[in-house]
Amino acid sequence: MAKRSRLLPLALLLLAPACGHRGDPQPPLRHTPPTPADFRLAQRGELIELVATTPAASVDGVAYQSLIVEFLHGTGKEDLEKRGGRRIVRATPGAPAVAALPLPAPGTLVRAQVRAVAGRERGQHSLTKALVAQAPLEGPRELVATPEADGIALSWRGVRPKPVEPPVLAPAGPRPAGMSGLPGAASRPAAPGAAAAPSPSGAKPLPPPATPPQSQAAPAKPVLEKAPADRGPDAAAEKTAAGATQEKGPPARRSGFFVYRRIAGPAGYAAPLEEEPLERRSFKDDGAPLGAAVCYVVRAVASPEPLIESDPSNEVCVERKDIVAPEPPAGLAVLPRQGGLELLWSPSAEEDLAGYRVYRAAGDEAPQRLAELPFAKASYLDESAQKGVVYRYTLKAFDAAGNESPASDAAEGALP
Numbered sequence: 001m002a003k004r005s006r007l008l009p010l011a012l013l014l015l016a017p018a019c020g021h022r023g024d025p026q027p028p029l030r031h032t033p034p035t036p037a038d039f040r041l042a043q044r045g046e047l048i049e050l051v052a053t054t055p056a057a058s059v060d061g062v063a064y065q066s067l068i069v070e071f072l073h074g075t076g077k078e079d080l081e082k083r084g085g086r087r088i089v090r091a092t093p094g095a096p097a098v099a100a101l102p103l104p105a106p107g108t109l110v111r112a113q114v115r116a117v118a119g120r121e122r123g124q125h126s127l128t129k130a131l132v133a134q135a136p137l138e139g140p141r142e143l144v145a146t147p148e149a150d151g152i153a154l155s156w157r158g159v160r161p162k163p164v165e166p167p168v169l170a171p172a173g174p175r176p177a178g179m180s181g182l183p184g185a186a187s188r189p190a191a192p193g194a195a196a197a198p199s200p201s202g203a204k205p206l207p208p209p210a211t212p213p214q215s216q217a218a219p220a221k222p223v224l225e226k227a228p229a230d231r232g233p234d235a236a237a238e239k240t241a242a243g244a245t246q247e248k249g250p251p252a253r254r255s256g257f258f259v260y261r262r263i264a265g266p267a268g269y270a271a272p273l274e275e276e277p278l279e280r281r282s283f284k285d286d287g288a289p290l291g292a293a294v295c296y297v298v299r300a301v302a303s304p305e306p307l308i309e310s311d312p313s314n315e316v317c318v319e320r321k322d323i324v325a326p327e328p329p330a331g332l333a334v335l336p337r338q339g340g341l342e343l344l345w346s347p348s349a350e351e352d353l354a355g356y357r358v359y360r361a362a363g364d365e366a367p368q369r370l371a372e373l374p375f376a377k378a379s380y381l382d383e384s385a386q387k388g389v390v391y392r393y394t395l396k397a398f399d400a401a402g403n404e405s406p407a408s409d410a411a412e413g414a415l416p
Contacts, residue, residue, distance in 0.1 A: 029060040033116035033123040036069060036097070041112045041129035044299075045311035046136050048073075048101040050087065052114045052126070056094035066090065068117040069097035072125070075108050080128070084111075108133045109167065129306065130167050137161050137310035140257060140281075140298040145316040149324045151286035154259060154296060156313055158281065161302040163254035258301050258309060259283050264293035264317050277301040288320040322401035326350040329395045329405070334413030340383040341413045343393055347378045352399045358382075359394045359407065367394055367407070387415045 036052035043049070050071045057063045069091050074084035091097035104110065111130045116123040140158035147153075256277030260269040273285060288294045297312035331346035343358065353375040359367035360382065371380060385391060391414065394407040 029058070029062050030121075031058045031060075031062050031118055032121045033064070033067065033118045034059050035124050035126050036114050036116050038096075039114050039126045039129060040307065041110065041131055042307035042309070043103065043131060043133060044307070044309055045139070046103045048103055048110055048133070050099045050101070050112055050114065052097055054091045054093055054095060054097050055116055055123075058118065058121075064093040064118055067093045069114060070117055071099045071112060071114050073101060073110065073112040075104060075110055077109075077111075080111060080113055081125075103136065104133050106133055106135045131303075131306035131308065132164070132167050134164060134302060134308055137300045137302055137308070139310035140300055140313040143296065143298055143313045143316050145296055145318045147318055147321055147323060148284075151284050152288050152294065152296075152318060152320060153282070153284055154298070154316075155282045156257075156298050158257070158298070158300055158313070160257070160279065161255050161300050161310075164303040164308055165254070166303065166306060254304065255302050256300075257281065258299050258304075259285070260297050260299070260312070261285060261288065262295050263289075264295050269297065275304075277304060290320055290322055293317055293319045322352070322399065323403060325403040326353060326397040326399050326405040328408045329356060329397050330408065332393065332395050332408050332411045334391075334393055334411045336413060336415050337381065340381050341385040341391065341393075341415060343380045343382065343395070343411070345378055345395055345408070348375070348397050350397060350399060352401070354398055354400045357396045357398060357404070359396065361392045361394075362389055367392075385413075385415055390414045 034055045036054055039050075039052040041048070041050055050073065052069060052071075054067050054069055055064070067090075069089045071087040071089065072080040072084045073087065074080050078084060085101075087099040087101070089097040089099055101110075109130060109132055111128055113125045113128050115125045138159050138161070140156045143154065143156040145152050145154050254277070256279045258272035258277060259274065260272055262269045273283070273287070285294075285296075295315055295317040297315050299312055300310040302308045326348060327350065329345045329348055331344075333344050335342045335344065345356075348356075355375045356373045356377065357369055358371040358373065358380050360370045361367040370382065370384075373380060382391070382393075390412055392410050392412050394410050396407055397405040
């Protein structure tokens with residue numbers, strides 16, 4: 001009895017309902033937006049373009065329904081936070097935000113930052129981007145697109161601009177309040193396959209000017225301040241890195257032409273098809289999707305980083321069609337049968353094969369189409385063959401796009 005009385009309180013304790021306490025309370029999730037990604041400052045034609053990808057969620061992962069992107073911009077060395085201009089853009093979370101500024105006088109240093117604002121929560125500023133404004137570049141003209149068997153061939157006319165080196169900024173002093181890093185050079189445009197920002201002029205490029213463009217003025221000197229003569233270990237490291245780059249190959253091209261492609265429709269142009277400017281005035285696009293209508297523009301480029309390029313060329317649109325004919329069928333043979341002449345051949349291995357066409361000629365006659373067969377057939381019985389007549393047969397393959405192959409080797413046969 002005494003043992004049972006000792007176990008009773010323990011059993012009652014185990015059966016008592018839980019109080020519901022699951023640990024210490026957690027702090028609320030922060031709604032502070034992170035710094036927008038892929039921030040770019042560029043000169044495109046007669047505009048200064050600011051582009052950044054807005055964050056889709058806060059630093060603690062809280063998804064946004066709406067967001068504001070604030071671009072701070074100014075000229076020279078003025079304090080962007082205190083004296084710079086502001087462009088406010090309401091953007092879809094996770095999508096690009098774009099702002100455009102008038103082009104200042106050539107030689108003007110342009111600097112910019114970006115940050116995101118969600119309600120009363122302000123994110124940190126990005127690194128400072130900078131470029132030296134140039135006289136508007138002469139844009140390419142007379143762009144022509146021609147479909148070919150292996151892609152779309154493009155050619156154009158225009159002046160290749162002189163290269164412009166990126167600005168060299170003085171070492172940064174104390175960080176202004178709210179900045180997340182030190183000033184630096186502007187980044188190059190996004191690579192193919194990355195999230196792309198539309199042009200501020202809209203989905204479609206600007207039309208070419210009605211009058212011939214003026215010749216390009218000499219670019220302003222891009223180096224703003226001379227770097228110190230003795231930079232210690234950093235200078236040695238940079239020299240070693242430069243030497244390694246030279247050993248790997250030639251330096252990256254700094255001027256030339258960028259080719260842009262879009263699928264016909266409301267979508268705008270994304271990143272250029274090549275990461276480095278083209279020196280030549282022609283390009284073969286072998287990546288355009290078959291069966292799609294694609295559009296192209298070309299811009300002259302004086303610097304890919306920071307991006308300084310011209311207004312777009314004329315836009316050309318063309319459909320990428322399959323114009324490659326299948327290989328001709330092989331192994332054609334003609335055998336006499338009781339009901340006529342039977343044709344046999346080796347099945348074609350073409351992936352987009354649609355079928356075969358049988359041609360027949362007698363004597364000096366030109367070949368006439370006798371039959372059209374589905375791709376699964378590899379034989380045909382000519383029941384209309386007459387006894388004693390020597391017939392000459394050829395075979396052609398055709399694909400789903402209607403392209404017909406050359407004729408196979410001829411094979412003759414006759415009914416006894």
